[in-house]
Amino acid sequence: MTGELPVAIINYVFLSSVIFFIGVAGVLLRRNPLIILMSIELMWNAANLLFLSFAKAWANNAGQIFAFLVITVAAAEAAIGLAIVVTVFRAAKNVDVDDVRSLQG
Amino acid sequence: MMLALWLLPLFGAILCWFLGPQLKAAAGWLASLAIGVPFVLTLMLWQAGSAGLHQALFSWMPGFTFGLQLDPLSLLWTFIITGVGFLIHVYSMGYMEGDRAYARFFAYMNFFVFAMLTLVLSDNFVGLLVGWGLVGLASYFLIGFWFERPTAVAAARKAFVINVAGDVGIMLAIFILFAFTGSLSFADVFSHVGALGTGALLAVCVCLFIGAAAKSAQVPLHTWLPDAMEGPTPVSALIHAATMVTAGVYLIARCAPLWNHSPQAQLLVGTIGGVTALVGAILGMAQWDIKRILAYSTMSQIGYMIMGVGVGAYEGGVAHFFTHAFFKAQLFLGSGLIIHALANEQDVRKMGGLAKKLPFAFWAMLIGVLAICGVPGLSGFFSKDQVIYGALEHGHPWLYAVGILTAGITAYYMFRMLFVTFLGEYRGDVDHPHGSGWQMVVPVAILIVPSVVAGWLLFGGENSAWAHFFATQFPATQLPAANVPAISEGLTTLIVLALVVLGFAVAWVRYGSKAALHNAAERLEREATRMPGILVNAFYIDVILDAVFVRTSQALGSLFSRFVDPLVLDGAVRGVAGTAGRLGGLARLLQNGLVRSYALLLVLGAALFLAYYAFAGAR
Numbered sequence: 059m060t061g062e063l064p065v066a067i068i069n070y071v072f073l074s075s076v077i078f079f080i081g082v083a084g085v086l087l088r089r090n091p092l093i094i095l096m097s098i099e100l101m102w103n104a105a106n107l108l109f110l111s112f113a114k115a116w117a118n119n120a121g122q123i124f125a126f127l128v129i130t131v132a133a134a135e136a137a138i139g140l141a142i143v144v145t146v147f148r149a150a151k152n153v154d155v156d157d158v159r160s161l162q163g
Numbered sequence: 164m165m166l167a168l169w170l171l172p173l174f175g176a177i178l179c180w181f182l183g184p185q186l187k188a189a190a191g192w193l194a195s196l197a198i199g200v201p202f203v204l205t206l207m208l209w210q211a212g213s214a215g216l217h218q219a220l221f222s223w224m225p226g227f228t229f230g231l232q233l234d235p236l237s238l239l240w241t242f243i244i245t246g247v248g249f250l251i252h253v254y255s256m257g258y259m260e261g262d263r264a265y266a267r268f269f270a271y272m273n274f275f276v277f278a279m280l281t282l283v284l285s286d287n288f289v290g291l292l293v294g295w296g297l298v299g300l301a302s303y304f305l306i307g308f309w310f311e312r313p314t315a316v317a318a319a320r321k322a323f324v325i326n327v328a329g330d331v332g333i334m335l336a337i338f339i340l341f342a343f344t345g346s347l348s349f350a351d352v353f354s355h356v357g358a359l360g361t362g363a364l365l366a367v368c369v370c371l372f373i374g375a376a377a378k379s380a381q382v383p384l385h386t387w388l389p390d391a392m393e394g395p396t397p398v399s400a401l402i403h404a405a406t407m408v409t410a411g412v413y414l415i416a417r418c419a420p421l422w423n424h425s426p427q428a429q430l431l432v433g434t435i436g437g438v439t440a441l442v443g444a445i446l447g448m449a450q451w452d453i454k455r456i457l458a459y460s461t462m463s464q465i466g467y468m469i470m471g472v473g474v475g476a477y478e479g480g481v482a483h484f485f486t487h488a489f490f491k492a493q494l495f496l497g498s499g500l501i502i503h504a505l506a507n508e509q510d511v512r513k514m515g516g517l518a519k520k521l522p523f524a525f526w527a528m529l530i531g532v533l534a535i536c537g538v539p540g541l542s543g544f545f546s547k548d549q550v551i552y553g554a555l556e557h558g559h560p561w562l563y564a565v566g567i568l569t570a571g572i573t574a575y576y577m578f579r580m581l582f583v584t585f586l587g588e589y590r591g592d593v594d595h596p597h598g599s600g601w602q603m604v605v606p607v608a609i610l611i612v613p614s615v616v617a618g619w620l621l622f623g624g625e626n627s628a629w630a631h632f633f634a635t636q637f638p639a640t641q642l643p644a645a646n647v648p649a650i651s652e653g654l655t656t657l658i659v660l661a662l663v664v665l666g667f668a669v670a671w672v673r674y675g676s677k678a679a680l681h682n683a684a685e686r687l688e689r690e691a692t693r694m695p696g697i698l699v700n701a702f703y704i705d706v707i708l709d710a711v712f713v714r715t716s717q718a719l720g721s722l723f724s725r726f727v728d729p730l731v732l733d734g735a736v737r738g739v740a741g742t743a744g745r746l747g748g749l750a751r752l753l754q755n756g757l758v759r760s761y762a763l764l765l766v767l768g769a770a771l772f773l774a775y776y777a778f779a780g781a782r
Binding site for chain 2: 082085086087089094155156158159160
């Protein structure tokens with residue numbers, strides 16, 4: 059059983075993948091922790107988009123509910139991430155992640 | 164009541180240990196009370212105990228119950244442990260007065276009595292072994308009581324090591340017995356003796372005897388006993404004369420049903436006993452330390468007991484334990500009177516003429532010597548004759564001869580000690596030897612009574628009170644058929660007496676007569692320098708044991724410490740640690756601290772997973 063979608067489901071999957079890999083690229087390539095956090099946020103939302111699309115397509119509300127869970131966790135993650143960034147900034151006067159390597163083994 | 168009898172000394176030990184500084188002099192009274200009350204309980208239990216009394220206490224595991232039992236044999240030992248033990252505790256109050264570890268001494272003494280009671284009251288082999296180990300421990304504590312002296316520490320260690328070697332023997336015997344009979348209680352094991360073959364039975368007996376020989380100072384495991392005289396004199400009297408060293412006799416008498424079925428084991432034990440009696444007596448002739456003389460005499464007398472129970476003359480062997488406990492405790496306590504009076508002098512060459520200065524000690528020692536020599540009417544006379552004649556009755560003429568010979572030598576060295584100590588002129592350094600307080604005098608005076616009269620319990624052969632008492636313990640039907648010897652008991656007594664008189668006469672000529680007492684100091688010095696090396700060095704048994712066991716184990720130890728330990732054991736440990744370290748070094752390369760490289764690895768990992776499932780799904 060399929061629900062009502064404006065366009066074919068495959069388009070949503072492609073869009074989600076593109077957003078996800080933009081997020082991955084942001085995490086890997088940028089050195090500003092704020093940008094990295096934003097990129098992570100992008101990846102969360104790519105996943106959310108898929109949840110919602112398939113929930114609508116298969117008329118199964120579990121996906122909708124899961125999206126709420128993801129938003130909650132993402133909010134928590136962002137809070138912790140920002141807290142870490144602030145702390146590091148206070149200690150190091152620097153927000154370049156490559157310079158924060160005192161946990162080197 | 165049996166429980167109280169068993170545990171009271173333990174409570175005494177605990178109280179003395181923890182409240183020692185608060186108790187001060189009261190510790191002695193408390194400890195004496197903790198032994199005196201069990202003695203009264205023993206007397207109250209006498210009637211029930213001689214009929215056989217058993218009390219199961221707790222079950223350790225299915226099929227093994229720990230309990231206490233009283234039968235004539237354990238009753239006799241309990242009587243001596245608590246009775247003589249009580250007197251020695253009272254004596255110690257005088258002897259140890261002023262010692263700075265006064266309460267600790269009594270804690271150890273009470274602990275010893277508890278351990279010894281465990282040994283004799285246990286109704287099974289495991290309880291016996293526990294007591295067996297604990298008395299060894301108590302003996303270790305008490306020999307090394309004056310631990311400031313290196314010699315005392317060395318003696319304590321030696322005694323402990325030899326005793327533990329014996330414990331291992333008993334443990335092995337228990338393993339074999341359990342494998343064949345499936346039980347550890349005396350009653351079960353003895354009713355299933357038939358389940359053991361001749362070989363297994365012999366193995367059990369030999370293993371048990373290793374334990375008995377180590378504890379009872381039998382050749383060649385006796386060397387710890389003379390050294391053990393480093394302990395305080397009351398300890399020597401209680402542990403190394405009256406009770407602990409006779410545990411071997413108890414063990415063999417307790418396991419009589421095993422020995423009765425193994426003539427080879429009987430021959431072995433009887434022979435070792437006879438050899439020990441003779442060796443102890445010979446070495447006793449060559450000692451100058453009054454306590455070492457008594458130690459060798461103890462060893463010799465225990466040799467008699469072991470010979471008695473070994474050949475199957477259980478009543479005789481046990482009787483000799485009974486009488487010996489009295490007169491040897493008396494001799495040791497008597498020597499303690501002298502040592503105490505002379506400010507810890509133990510060398511008989513520095514005594515002499517003490518009969519006038521310490522008349523009570525003289526009379527006490529004289530009666531003890533007469534009893535140990537077997538002068539008719541005194542206790543040693545009856546019990547020793549039973550052992551010697553028992554050897555002949557059970558078909559061991561050689562042991563019989565050794566027993567008679569030893570009796571003569573015993574008379575010689577005991578009178579030698581008596582004469583050198585008490586006759587002639589005083590040769591010591593202490594100006595005014597002083598008498599002792601009532602705590603020391605009264606116990607010795609009380610001990611004189613049984614060492615004179617106890618032997619009369621044995622009077623009357625098969626109709627004696629002694630034979631009746633042990634009628635159920637050692638039923639005559641179980642004993643191997645006794646031969647009818649060619650030499651009668653009366654003749655034996657005469658031969659023994661003749662040799663005793665001879666020994667006395669030689670001792671008199673050499674040490675007691677006017678001629679001998681003239682210039683006694685010089686004569687004794689000369690004798691000491693001329694003493695044959697083989698006697699001074701106690702037949703080199705210590706040297707041999709040292710070469711065979713101590714040196715080999717040291718060599719083995721150094722071999723292990725030089726090669727096996729650093730190469731094999733340390734090698735394995737260091738190898739494991741080194742490998743882990745190197746692997747960790749490799750893993751460290753990943754931890755470069757760059758957050759983005761971690762993220763990259765994460766992505767790569769995820770990509771690998773995806774690829775795997777993509778291809779696995781495709782297949």
